[in-house]
Amino acid sequence: MSLIQRRLQIITSDTNEAVDMENSVQVAFASTDMKHVNQHFGSSKSFVIYTVSADAAALKEVSQFEAYAQDGNEDKLIEKLSLLDGCAAVYCQAVGGSAIRQLLSRDIQPVKVSEDAEISELVEALQEELRNGPTAWLAKAVSRQNKTDDDSRFDDMEAEGWNE
Numbered sequence: 001m002s003l004i005q006r007r008l009q010i011i012t013s014d015t016n017e018a019v020d021m022e023n024s025v026q027v028a029f030a031s032t033d034m035k036h037v038n039q040h041f042g043s044s045k046s047f048v049i050y051t052v053s054a055d056a057a058a059l060k061e062v063s064q065f066e067a068y069a070q071d072g073n074e075d076k077l078i079e080k081l082s083l084l085d086g087c088a089a090v091y092c093q094a095v096g097g098s099a100i101r102q103l104l105s106r107d108i109q110p111v112k113v114s115e116d117a118e119i120s121e122l123v124e125a126l127q128e129e130l131r132n133g134p135t136a137w138l139a140k141a142v143s144r145q146n147k148t149d150d151d152s153r154f155d156d157m158e159a160e161g162w163n164e
Helices: 014-018 074-083 097-105 119-132 136-146 152-159
Strands: 004-009 025-030 046-052 057-065 089-092 109-112
Touching: 025 119, 025 136, 046 119, 057 074, 074 097, 089 136, 097 109, 109 136, 119 136
Parallel strands: 025 089, 089 109
Antiparallel strands: 004 057, 025 046, 046 057
């Protein structure tokens, strides 16, 4: 049974095309209003995901989850973790130790922020960091994001005369 109640994915738009995908990262925010980080990671009712580069940011996705009992059952995190695959970080008000380990094992940096931190300000701070030299975790995330997973590089190698 899926815990995702609603999911809006932005497939293409002028704003998304303006974000330099080569030097960007995807980040998630635990938010119920799409303006503030106002949720604990494990009990978050929704996530807002942005693609962010030094010069632009674009909304990529918004997902809402069904309400469920806070009974300590960590299997409920699996769907949230899967949703965040490809994100460099998740910003939230709090996150438990087990969730931190699971996030880090997926190369997702948990970032704890103050209550009702504004998403727009966090995005601006991230852009400033990308412009001025990222911290270690962000530099690593940008490097991972820039690795291509498509096999077109093999086609390019073959065209250059490479053989197995």
